[in-house]
Amino acid sequence: MRVASVAGLALLAGLLSGGGSAADETTGPAGFAAACGAEDSDTGTVTAGVGVAVDVPATGEVGRPVQPGPVTLTVTLSRADLAELLPEGTEAFVSRAALKVEVAQNGDSAEASWELHAPSTPLPADGDVALVHSGDVPYVTLGSAGDVDFSVKELTIELRAATAEPEKTAPPLTTVMCRLKEGENGHLATTRVTDGAGTDPSGTSETPTTPKGGSGRATDKDIAVEPATAEGDEDPDYCPVEPPVGEVDASEAPQPPPGDPVSTFENPNPQASCANAAGLANVFKMDGAMIINDPADHPALVSVKTLTHVTSRPPDAAGGYYIRIDNLANLELPDADSTFLAFGFQPVTAKVSFENSPITISTGNVGTEAFSTAYFHQSLRLHDVEINGTPLDVGSNCRTSKPFKVVLNGGAAYVNVGVGGRLDGEVTIPPFTGCGTGGEDLNPLFTASISGPGNRVFMNQASTCIPTNPENSYCPPPPAEIPGEERAQ
Incomplete structure (x- = not known):
């Protein structure tokens, strides 16, 4: 939240720059209409436009991770509706979004939480405001062959006024709950999972097994969403807290062409x-x-x-x-x-x-x-x-x-x-x-x-x-x- 708006927008430009993806299928953005309102509030609900763009592999194999991502979530609200959800006098704000995504296969389903973040966004004088969130999400491991559907079920947004020193002046937090309007199914993408030998999925689940790398939390299902350790495996590597040290040297990167100063x-x-x-x-x-x-x-x-x-x-x-x-x-x-x-x-x-x-x-x-x-x-x-x-x-x-x-x-x-x-x-x-x-x-x-x-x-x-x-x-x-x-x- 310390980063100025222009820097936040520059970061967003960097996240969206570049072409191509390791994924086989690029979906979206899928568009939905949602009804949103502040949690524990009697002010009613407002309508928001929700767009989700995500790269999802078109095919996968049993027991191997299927990695969606990167994800870009755009939530569009009118300026007036957004102002009602923010503290009075807010000039800029940051937001964090949590998408509840259902992962369904062969009659079983599990829930994945996609945590995404938006840079500091200025509150304009009028018009619509687009909150653009992005980030990486957990992978999914499947224990059986069959088509896997990814669908949005619910969206939670945390809004906080941007301050220069958030650790000294904790700005108020507003939690907004959004649910898809009637008639919206929330479907994002489908991945066809095979048994690894190229056999077409039958659509009928066999006896569920805990896939390698699965969490073991969904023992009654054949879907492991969270990237944890299966019983008997070694502990996974978690990100250490020690940041890198040294100085940036971008001398080998392409330099600005002649022209105006950078x-x-x-x-x-x-x-x-x-x-x-x-x-x-x-x-x-x-x-x-x-x-x-x-x-x-x-x-x-x-x-x-x-x-x-x-x-x-x-x-x-x-x-x-x-x-x-x-x-x-x-x-x-x-x-x-x-x-x-x-x-x-x-x-x-x-x-x-x-x-x-x-x-x-x-x-x-x-x-x-x-x-x-x-x-x-x-x-x-x-x-x-x-x-x-x-x-x-x-x-x-x-x-x-x-x-x-x-x-x-x-x-x-x-x-x-x-x-x-x-x-x-x-x-x-x-x-x-x-x-x-x-x-x-x-x-x-x-x-x-x-x-x-x-x-x-x-x-x-x-x-x-x-x-x-x-x-x-x-x-x-x-x-x-x-x-x-x-x-x-």
């Missing part, structure tokens, strides 16, 4: 969040690749501070529109296991440790073209090396001679840091140093077999989770398919 907003209170990410790193000379941050082996979370800076310039006569949203991230990668055929015939296994500098993730638009860039420096260290099953002592400091630059680009495929997406690039690995013990110099061996240009890197980031939001503190897993179909080519 303005930069520095956010004094960026949101701390986390995300899962996984990928592949090719080693060109080895004609192979290794998995980075393996989802099956205790992956690390990316720690993110969102919207640290917003740099923008309004459109000019030549169409020189520009906006860039910078985010700061840290990622302490676990060791990666690698197996290659050195020189085309000798099997070599090793563990690779990574040292990363702070990561700057920038998204935005230059004119009508969306961009996304992640930029950082990285060093590699090799250890636990074996050649044809025989240990090779490389010492404790066998590493690249210097950090190397990593620049990953996603274009419009990486929507924004909140939604995530795919990024890829190419790196040049420096020569190795410090390899060998007892006077044996193994630097030339690793430099000859690994160092050089042409090494492709592919990363896929899942949507973020927020430690201060109980409804969104669980981090969704990265996409099931690790990017890099071009691996070792």
